[in-house]
Amino acid sequence: MLSVIVNENNPVSKLTIDHIGKIYKGEITNWKELGGKDQEITLYGRQSSSGTYSFFMEHVLKGDYSAKMRSMDGNQAIINAVRQDESAMGYVGIGYLVDEKGNQVSGINILKVAKDKDSEYISPLNKEKLHEYTISRPLYQYFANKPAKDSAIYNFLMFELSAQGKDIVRKSGFDDITTLDNSNNEELLRKI
Amino acid sequence: MQNPRKFREKIIERSFSSVSAISLLILISIFIFLFITGIKAFTQISLSDFFLGNVWNPTAYGEPTWGILSLIVGTLMIAIGSLIIAIPLGLASAIYLSEIARPEIREIVKPAIEMIAGVPSVVLGLIGIVFLSPLIANIFGLSNGLNALTSSIIVAIMILPTIISISEDVLTSLPKDFREASLALGATKWQMIKMTLLPAGLSGIVAAIMLGLGRAVGETMAVLMVAGNSIAMPASFFDPIRPMTANIAIEINEVVKGSLHYEALFAIGLVLFVMTFAVNLISDIIIERQVRKYKW
Numbered sequence: 374m375l376s377v378i379v380n381e382n383n384p385v386s387k388l389t390i391d392h393i394g395k396i397y398k399g400e401i402t403n404w405k406e407l408g409g410k411d412q413e414i415t416l417y418g419r420q421s422s423s424g425t426y427s428f429f430m431e432h433v434l435k436g437d438y439s440a441k442m443r444s445m446d447g448n449q450a451i452i453n454a455v456r457q458d459e460s461a462m463g464y465v466g467i468g469y470l471v472d473e474k475g476n477q478v479s480g481i482n483i484l485k486v487a488k489d490k491d492s493e494y495i496s497p498l499n500k501e502k503l504h505e506y507t508i509s510r511p512l513y514q515y516f517a518n519k520p521a522k523d524s525a526i527y528n529f530l531m532f533e534l535s536a537q538g539k540d541i542v543r544k545s546g547f548d549d550i551t552t553l554d555n556s557n558n559e560e561l562l563r564k565i
Numbered sequence: 566m567q568n569p570r571k572f573r574e575k576i577i578e579r580s581f582s583s584v585s586a587i588s589l590l591i592l593i594s595i596f597i598f599l600f601i602t603g604i605k606a607f608t609q610i611s612l613s614d615f616f617l618g619n620v621w622n623p624t625a626y627g628e629p630t631w632g633i634l635s636l637i638v639g640t641l642m643i644a645i646g647s648l649i650i651a652i653p654l655g656l657a658s659a660i661y662l663s664e665i666a667r668p669e670i671r672e673i674v675k676p677a678i679e680m681i682a683g684v685p686s687v688v689l690g691l692i693g694i695v696f697l698s699p700l701i702a703n704i705f706g707l708s709n710g711l712n713a714l715t716s717s718i719i720v721a722i723m724i725l726p727t728i729i730s731i732s733e734d735v736l737t738s739l740p741k742d743f744r745e746a747s748l749a750l751g752a753t754k755w756q757m758i759k760m761t762l763l764p765a766g767l768s769g770i771v772a773a774i775m776l777g778l779g780r781a782v783g784e785t786m787a788v789l790m791v792a793g794n795s796i797a798m799p800a801s802f803f804d805p806i807r808p809m810t811a812n813i814a815i816e817i818n819e820v821v822k823g824s825l826h827y828e829a830l831f832a833i834g835l836v837l838f839v840m841t842f843a844v845n846l847i848s849d850i851i852i853e854r855q856v857r858k859y860k861w
Contacts (some may be wrong), residue, residue, distance in 0.1 A: 422819030440797035
């Protein structure tokens, strides 16, 4: 899941997907247009080599990034930049929003996001509304060939799907696998 | 029977010449490799799109674009910006160290300056992110300090030791007669430095600056960390830039080998290679001329 973040001193707290897309495409350039201060928006994104970059482009922007977007080296680099920059907007995986102790990182605000202006604005940290949050994507694992039953890889996959494995995923700040992906997984595993 | 001493001499000679032949071979193979891979890009990208296009966006949502003009401008801004900062500072320090400083001060300061050259560029980049860029943002009232100015300052710090150290060596190595003759004619110390030593040492000083310039053009890591890396054409030193080196470093890890994007990155590498080669060639020519002029 991806969260859209701004500096902690930014009064804007929620946006629609449409707005976020327009901001990143460079069509909305001032926070004033979104109810914030009269200040030019500084965009922070990932480099084109990042999966997050392409996912955000294809699912949120549905167009090209503004050429003015600063490309950062990683999620943490975006958080650091947003923390220092009052006019900033960035996107990061939600695993980066909490530290090892489970506390939310300081200096940034996490925007609530809605599908459209009539829908509910949902925070990516709201566990109950998890499946309604719109900017999420699954992570894939690739293998050179189909793992055989009871091979080390197969057992590892089963471990990841076990309660213990899911617990580790949750502790690392990521979310439970969605129902849809779960059934996809089961189908794939049946073929082994 | 051959003289064993002569035989040994011959072996040493041969091994030395083959070692220098190897380094020449490496240079030529690098160029050929860059050229063969990079030139393929131009079967699909026109030269004018490549060199005069403003937008570099190979991973575009729609049609990819391949213009490197803004990347070239980014590289030139860092090169010029860092030289503007480093030349006056470097020359002043070199003059101070060779002509004014007491020997015991020079013994401490010179090695200290040379140690800057040993600082890994990633560490300087880190200092740039954590310390320098917030400072720049504060001073100039910007929302952030990831821009051409910050990168130029960081690169200036990196090339200062080269400029200072070589210029100082050049000034120190000038014959004592120059100083004595100049002072004997009634010149003040400043007049002696300005009218005798600097012109006499100009070739070496230019070489030092050119070496610094070569490093400024080629520097990647520190710049990548503080430049902001936007693909937009920069309008001032307060805008983020994406120099060619940073662009290659960012994208090369994810491109499919043999794809157009891959070849285009090599084409950028080729442009960089030609640029640094030209810098070195020009400095060689300047040095050659100066040496002839001031033969003593």
